[in-house]
Amino acid sequence: MTPSSPARVVVTGIGATTPLGGTVPQTWEAILAGRPGARTMDYDWVEKYALPVTFAATLAVPTSEVLSKPEQKRLDPSAQAALVAAREAWEDAGKPEVDPERLAVVIGTGIGGVQTLLAQWDNLKEKGPRRVYPLSVPMLMANSPTATVSLELGARAGAQTPVSACSSGAEAMGMAIEIIRSGKADVVVCGGAEAAVHALPIAGFAAMQALSTRNDSPETASRPYDTGRDGFVLGEGAAVIVVESEEHAKARGATPIAVLSGYGLSSDAHHIAAPEPEGAGASRAMVEAVDKAGLSAKDVVHINAHATSTPVGDVAEANAIRRAFGDEADHMVVSGTKSMTGHLLGAAGALEAVLTMLSLRDRVAPATINIEDFDPAIDLDVVRGENRSLPDGDLAALNNSFGFGGHNVALVFTTP
Amino acid sequence: MALSENEILDGLAEIINEETGLDAADVQPDKSFTDDLDIDSLSMMTIVVNAEEKFGVRIPDEEVKNLKTVKDAVSYIAGAQS
Numbered sequence: 001m002t003p004s005s006p007a008r009v010v011v012t013g014i015g016a017t018t019p020l021g022g023t024v025p026q027t028w029e030a031i032l033a034g035r036p037g038a039r040t041m042d043y044d045w046v047e048k049y050a051l052p053v054t055f056a057a058t059l060a061v062p063t064s065e066v067l068s069k070p071e072q073k074r075l076d077p078s079a080q081a082a083l084v085a086a087r088e089a090w091e092d093a094g095k096p097e098v099d100p101e102r103l104a105v106v107i108g109t110g111i112g113g114v115q116t117l118l119a120q121w122d123n124l125k126e127k128g129p130r131r132v133y134p135l136s137v138p139m140l141m142a143n144s145p146t147a148t149v150s151l152e153l154g155a156r157a158g159a160q161t162p163v164s165a166c167s168s169g170a171e172a173m174g175m176a177i178e179i180i181r182s183g184k185a186d187v188v189v190c191g192g193a194e195a196a197v198h199a200l201p202i203a204g205f206a207a208m209q210a211l212s213t214r215n216d217s218p219e220t221a222s223r224p225y226d227t228g229r230d231g232f233v234l235g236e237g238a239a240v241i242v243v244e245s246e247e248h249a250k251a252r253g254a255t256p257i258a259v260l261s262g263y264g265l266s267s268d269a270h271h272i273a274a275p276e277p278e279g280a281g282a283s284r285a286m287v288e289a290v291d292k293a294g295l296s297a298k299d300v301v302h303i304n305a306h307a308t309s310t311p312v313g314d315v316a317e318a319n320a321i322r323r324a325f326g327d328e329a330d331h332m333v334v335s336g337t338k339s340m341t342g343h344l345l346g347a348a349g350a351l352e353a354v355l356t357m358l359s360l361r362d363r364v365a366p367a368t369i370n371i372e373d374f375d376p377a378i379d380l381d382v383v384r385g386e387n388r389s390l391p392d393g394d395l396a397a398l399n400n401s402f403g404f405g406g407h408n409v410a411l412v413f414t415t416p
Numbered sequence: 417m418a419l420s421e422n423e424i425l426d427g428l429a430e431i432i433n434e435e436t437g438l439d440a441a442d443v444q445p446d447k448s449f450t451d452d453l454d455i456d457s458l459s460m461m462t463i464v465v466n467a468e469e470k471f472g473v474r475i476p477d478e479e480v481k482n483l484k485t486v487k488d489a490v491s492y493i494a495g496a497q498s
Contacts, residue, residue, distance in 0.1 A: 068437050069433075069434055069437060070434070070435060070436055070437040071437075073434065073435065074435075130465060131465060131469075133462060134458045134459075134461040134462050134465075135458060135462070
């Protein structure tokens, strides 16, 4: 590293609660085993409103099994998930001793406290204004997961909340790089949280035909790159990581899991929900991420793709990857882990960042499950059937996240 | 049928436990909501609303500030039952 190059940002702790497990090790084990997280929902509102989609990738370990009663009562499910993931990440990082004014939190969300909003709206209609829970507003606000984690850890260097739909979690990690490099903080706890498995978001996503309606087979519904894909599977959960300057990590003797080497960000200004079909914006984000990491396309061996299992989105991303890297994309091994996790919206990018780092650590690219008939329109080396080994030596991997609104975020991780 | 003050105390302790995580056994008549139990005004409002529902009474907002100890609340609820 030359003296003029920016500080290296390393990841020293990871945490997650997901449809596959209540922790990172549980989740990763399920990913490597190819287990799907989608299941039929047993909420009364599924039948009550005759929802067109009756399944989702709900949390494998409900937060009620790990949080105290007051925490469950006083926090929206999105903040509950963030708290569970943040505690695991903080523990995993060895509970760093850090000046509170040098510790920041950045946790993104797509939709925020929608379950609280809807439950309290019901309260208002059915029981009147006095019965609206006094903590309704701080629970439903989008910055609630961030604020909850900031309170938990006593973080006083700032607590920020990017909201960019399904790229929120990835954007949070990009912001963390900037915070460390600007010198504002030594340690940043960052990630994404989402808890939108509720009748209204499901009805809304279904109305735009974004969700798979494979109600008779939830386990095989999320099938990125398969010709039979018919939409994404709504997931919920949170993933949080602890990042710090390499100098800070070294000084306290922490072992990095990976280096958060670069990020790229762009906006399409094309359509409020549809991806730009040529993938110009998405490819710019990918190229920027690799550039900022000080790497070139030949260094990238693995891509954890956004790959939500929508007919249009998967092809648009594949085209964007080709546009960004040309022939170099031939040697990039692509995984679509949403085939197992479902789509965690604002937490998706954060969860996939964790999975990307684990792929580098264990040198394995997970197989995308549920591909029965590989779509010939996808000109990529997609891992399917069995997990694929990654080579020895220094490796770089890319993680893509795209959000409604035309948000594109790409992250680059490298082996430490 | 009106509840005894002991029954009200138990019910109130249960509400406070659920809202704050405080051990129900710590909710004793002489305890101050703010100084001893560390209950903030937002939690107090939730406890009041839950108590109204549980005991079938109305506790006006202007009355809440007079409920300084657990005993104050128990007595008020007992008196408000009809």
